[in-house]
Amino acid sequence: xxxxxxxGVMIGLEIHVQLNKLATKLFCGxxxxxxxxxxxxxxxxxxxxxxGCLPVLNKRAVEYAIRxxxxxxxxxxxxxxxxxKNYYYPDLPKGFQTTQYDYPIVSDGKVVIxxxxxEHVVRIRRAHMEEDPGRLMHMGSIEKSRGTLIDYNxxxxxxxxxxxxxxxxxxxxxxxxxDKLRNILEYLDVFDSTLEGSMRVDANISIGGxxxxxVKNISSHKGAERALLYEIMRQKNIKRRGEKVVMETRHFxxxxxxxxxxxxxEEEHDYRYFPEPDxxxxxxxxxxxxxxxxLPELPDARRSRFISDYGMVDTHAKALTSDIxxxxxxxxxxxxxDPASAAVWVSDVLKGELNYRDLTIASFTxxxxxxxxxxxxxxxxxxxxxxxxxxNILDEGGSPMDIVKEKGLLKVEGDVVDQAVEEVLRENPQxxxxxxxxxxxxxxxxxxxxxKKTRGRADARSVREMMLEEIDKNYR
Amino acid sequence: MxxxxxxxxxxxxxxxxxxxxxxxxxxIEKSDINAFTCIAEDATDQAKKIDxxxxxxxxxxxxxxxxxxxxxxxxxTTCSSAILDGYVPPYDAHVIERLREAGxxxxxxxxxxxxxxxxxxxxxxxxPTLNPWDAxxxxxxSSGGSAAAVxxxxxxxxxxxxxxxxxRCPAAFCGAVGLKPTYGAVSRYGLVSYANSLExxxxxxxxxxxxxxxxxxxxxxxxxxxxxxxxxxxxxDALQDDMExxxxxxxxxxxxxxxxxxxxxxxxxxxxxxxxxxxxxxKVSMPNTPYxxxxxxxxxxxxxxxxxxxxxxxxxxxxxEGENWHMMASKTRQEKFGAEVKRRIxxxxxxxxxxxxxxYYLKALKVRTLVKxxxxxxxxxxxxxxxxxxxxxxxxxxxxxxxxxxxYLTDVNTVPINLAGVPSISxxxxxxxxxxxxxxxxxxxxxxxxxxxxxxxxxKNTDHHTKLAGAVV
Ligand SMILES: [Zn+2]
Numbered sequence: 001x002x003x004x005x006x007x008g009v010m011i012g013l014e015i016h017v018q019l020n021k022l023a024t025k026l027f028c029g030x031x032x033x034x035x036x037x038x039x040x041x042x043x044x045x046x047x048x049x050x051x052g053c054l055p056v057l058n059k060r061a062v063e064y065a066i067r068x069x070x071x072x073x074x075x076x077x078x079x080x081x082x083x084x085k086n087y088y089y090p091d092l093p094k095g096f097q098t099t100q101y102d103y104p105i106v107s108d109g110k111v112v113i114x115x116x117x118x119e120h121v122v123r124i125r126r127a128h129m130e131e132d133p134g135r136l137m138h139m140g141s142i143e144k145s146r147g148t149l150i151d152y153n154x155x156x157x158x159x160x161x162x163x164x165x166x167x168x169x170x171x172x173x174x175x176x177x178x179d180k181l182r183n184i185l186e187y188l189d190v191f192d193s194t195l196e197g198s199m200r201v202d203a204n205i206s207i208g209g210x211x212x213x214x215v216k217n218i219s220s221h222k223g224a225e226r227a228l229l230y231e232i233m234r235q236k237n238i239k240r241r242g243e244k245v246v247m248e249t250r251h252f253x254x255x256x257x258x259x260x261x262x263x264x265x266e267e268e269h270d271y272r273y274f275p276e277p278d279x280x281x282x283x284x285x286x287x288x289x290x291x292x293x294x295l296p297e298l299p300d301a302r303r304s305r306f307i308s309d310y311g312m313v314d315t316h317a318k319a320l321t322s323d324i325x326x327x328x329x330x331x332x333x334x335x336x337x338d339p340a341s342a343a344v345w346v347s348d349v350l351k352g353e354l355n356y357r358d359l360t361i362a363s364f365t366x367x368x369x370x371x372x373x374x375x376x377x378x379x380x381x382x383x384x385x386x387x388x389x390x391x392n393i394l395d396e397g398g399s400p401m402d403i404v405k406e407k408g409l410l411k412v413e414g415d416v417v418d419q420a421v422e423e424v425l426r427e428n429p430q431x432x433x434x435x436x437x438x439x440x441x442x443x444x445x446x447x448x449x450x451x452k453k454t455r456g457r458a459d460a461r462s463v464r465e466m467m468l469e470e471i472d473k474n475y476r
Numbered sequence: 477m478x479x480x481x482x483x484x485x486x487x488x489x490x491x492x493x494x495x496x497x498x499x500x501x502x503x504i505e506k507s508d509i510n511a512f513t514c515i516a517e518d519a520t521d522q523a524k525k526i527d528x529x530x531x532x533x534x535x536x537x538x539x540x541x542x543x544x545x546x547x548x549x550x551x552x553t554t555c556s557s558a559i560l561d562g563y564v565p566p567y568d569a570h571v572i573e574r575l576r577e578a579g580x581x582x583x584x585x586x587x588x589x590x591x592x593x594x595x596x597x598x599x600x601x602x603x604p605t606l607n608p609w610d611a612x613x614x615x616x617x618s619s620g621g622s623a624a625a626v627x628x629x630x631x632x633x634x635x636x637x638x639x640x641x642x643x644r645c646p647a648a649f650c651g652a653v654g655l656k657p658t659y660g661a662v663s664r665y666g667l668v669s670y671a672n673s674l675e676x677x678x679x680x681x682x683x684x685x686x687x688x689x690x691x692x693x694x695x696x697x698x699x700x701x702x703x704x705x706x707x708x709x710x711x712x713d714a715l716q717d718d719m720e721x722x723x724x725x726x727x728x729x730x731x732x733x734x735x736x737x738x739x740x741x742x743x744x745x746x747x748x749x750x751x752x753x754x755x756x757x758x759k760v761s762m763p764n765t766p767y768x769x770x771x772x773x774x775x776x777x778x779x780x781x782x783x784x785x786x787x788x789x790x791x792x793x794x795x796x797e798g799e800n801w802h803m804m805a806s807k808t809r810q811e812k813f814g815a816e817v818k819r820r821i822x823x824x825x826x827x828x829x830x831x832x833x834x835x836y837y838l839k840a841l842k843v844r845t846l847v848k849x850x851x852x853x854x855x856x857x858x859x860x861x862x863x864x865x866x867x868x869x870x871x872x873x874x875x876x877x878x879x880x881x882x883x884y885l886t887d888v889n890t891v892p893i894n895l896a897g898v899p900s901i902s903x904x905x906x907x908x909x910x911x912x913x914x915x916x917x918x919x920x921x922x923x924x925x926x927x928x929x930x931x932x933x934x935x936k937n938t939d940h941h942t943k944l945a946g947a948v949v
Contacts, residue, residue: 278672452732
């Protein structure tokens with residue numbers, strides 16, 4: 001099966017990733033841990049752009065960027081070079097942004113995603129390092145604001161801007177690319193996706209070889225998919241009317257799910273790039289080998305290893321490795337119980353219950369999962385009981401053993417079940433007759449009645465067996 | 477003859493830093509040459525503290541003037557621009573930290589051309605600094621206040637900054653000694669950038685040995701300036717009189733059109749003096765010198781257009797009112813920057829613009845490489861180069877203000893040094909019609925020791941530095 005791409009959709013993405021796992025900002029010693037702090041408390045003369053201050057390049061940030069480049073199969077530049085991008089904005093304390101221009105730290109890479117028709121390669125054009133500006137805070141709504149405050153806590157945070165080629169052929173592929181990219185970056189331990197503004201996306205999109213539009217202000221992967229779906233529809237309508245799509249920048253209105261023209265008669269901005277005289281080139285070519293050696297296992301490799309080491313099916317391996325926290329959780333569980341059962345319980349049951357509640361794996365402990373699997377494997381509780389425990393923990397809290405006791409979930413066997421089977425057969429002669437008449441379904445009814453009597457603590461499969469045995473013995 | 481550092485240290489030893497600083501404050505008070513933009517209110521307290529702690533240190537109790545573009549914690553730093561009126565930095569530049577550790581008393585900030593853009597200190601928002609030898613003439617620039625204060629005896633030493641001659645020009649015009657160190661020898665952390673790939677902080681004094689002492693203090697390595705290079709100091713130890721075998725190169729291109737006859741003669745006399753001391757000279761050629769001026773101004777203005785973008789009235793200094801941020805920022809810049817600063821920002825913006833970038837900025841960078849190669853070639857054969865610092869003695873105040881080009885042309889002999897990044901010192905080599913003339917001694921990269929040694933030997937064998945300017949009270 002080959003994906004035809006009927007509308008000739010071409011999507012390219014530019015993703016700003018904040019390297020928020022660094023201890024300090026890109027050009028100064030300020031701490032990056034500002035997310036819960038008062039405005040303008042994580043600042044110094046350098047990131048405030050005070051007269052006379054000079055940048056000093058954070059070596060670790062360069063290392064992170066190279067790590068990302070290697071994970072995205074990129075070429076690494078021999079030595080760093082930074083440029084100034086000159087423009088005026090109140091959040092930009094120096095009146096220019098220190099960024100990279102014709103020598104990005106890494107370039108020419110690729111990422112393999114699950115495309116519309118199987119594995120699909122998205123080429124990475126480049127990824128470059130730059131500093132984040134500060135943040136404007138409007139007093140009230142943006143239209144009626146009485147004033148604007150500036151918080152420079154974010155100013156000078158290290159960003160890496162990853163630019164893809166226009167290789168995605170559908171909004172779904174764009175979303176999968178973003179998911180995959182986030183996953184890779186988290187495996188690299190360079191960024192924490194849970195912090196606000198840690199990943200910001202701009203999308204370029206064209207259809208049928210026409211002019212492209214750029215959609216800005218996309219804050220989530222879901223948002224990217226929605227914005228692109230809207231934009232395809234909009235562009236198709238324009239073409240249907242026989243008009244031409246105008247090359248422009250559009251703003252995504254998340255609440256309304258539409259893109260809006262920025263309407264500024266934006267001429268091509270002249271940023272007057274020139275090399276930053278205050279930074280000397282840093283030779284990094286020789287670092288690459290060492291960084292490569294310490295590169296952690298990446299999602300695709302882990303997925304293969306899960307299949308070979310734990311003997312699980314690919315769908316489980318994929319589900320477990322698509323989020324590093326889930327993968328780590330699984331491996332901890334699997335080290336204590338049967339890995340095959342763990343794969344089923346974590347990827348099929350737990351992940352499902354978490355998704356349903358919009359929770360992350362952080363809401364569940366490894367110990368509880370281990371305990372629950374142990375209870376099931378040893379036959380002390382039923383599978384149904386195990387699911388109940390998981391739900392109970394997520395909804396109300398508590399420990400597995402307490403819930404077992406409280407709800408009386410310990411599996412019942414032997415006499416109690418025997419007795420229940422005898423009673424049910426005695427009390428339901430019509431159902432038994434129906435069964436003899438060839439209605440298989442009535443056996444299910446009888447089993448159900450036993451389960452009801454034991455309040456679900458019996459094992460349904462063995463109840464069925466016992467039932468058939470009893471019928472053969474006493475009712476034929 | 478004015479007191480040098482050794483005299484002052486003796487005086488402090490026999491009286492107190494407080495008394496010595498008071499005597500200098502009194503001179504500043506009496507003077508009307510407009511060398512300072514502000515006086516430190518705590519100057520006396522600084523001196524008292526040094527007395528009470530019995531502080532040691534190479535500059536313990538020595539008053540010093542700091543060019544107003546070097547960041548001083550708690551002390552106004554305006555770059556002589558209205559746009560920075562009221563700005564008091566929350567941090568010290570590296571050189572200021574070093575001076576404080578050495579016991580120096582920061583006595584005030586010295587006048588300069590606005591943001592260093594000028595050759596006469598006439599573009600200062602506070603008005604020009606007057607030449608101590610002739611109040612109708614300029615003190616040179618852009619570090620005019622730093623040079624004039626030293627020569628008028630208001631401080632024994634000062635710091636300036638040199639982007640295209642801004643230490644050496646006023647040193648020559650006022651008759652002081654001024655050093656532009658090798659690019660990377662002194663940390664620029666805290667120096668408000670005008671053209672950051674070209675400039676260095678440099679000391680000024682009435683004696684070569686005092687310049688060397690200051691260099692020993694300020695030129696330590698600083699990791700806050702990525703362009704700062706680890707190197708050996710020990711400049712004071714290098715001072716000896718022995719000139720035997722010193723190889724001097726005299727570049728013909730530095731004696732070309734526009735160089736005053738008297739100036740040429742005094743510089744040749746100086747070269748002769750060195751010959752008498754055992755040195756030998758050869759003529760050398762530096763063929764790319766004629767292109768240096770245009771390349772210098774293109775690069776300096778381009779960098780300046782970006783460096784000065786941060787002055788938008790948002791965070792510090794003064795601001796004009798406007799209905800929104802863009803109007804506020806643009807009105808602030810329109811009203812608070814002086815004409816010369818605006819001219820350079822505009823020209824620099826133009827030179828970096830799409831379509832012109834390659835023709836101007838990129839070409840200037842290529843010329844810069846060629847100029848650099850001139851110096852590298854020259855220093856294969858000679859130890860130092862000697863040339864006039866300035867084409868003429870100090871000109872009259874107002875004489876060139878309506879003709880920026882003629883003003884730019886006066887930098888012809890100083891800017892190639894900044895393009896190359898080599899060190900250069902200007903020392904007094906005589907007087908032309910009562911006005912001082914400077915000899916420029918240019919050295920190889922990080923070889924400040926050799927030019928300081930040569931300048932010191934010259935000073936020891938001449939008496940130009942013993943003459944007192946009329947402004948000394
Ligand atoms: Zn900072």
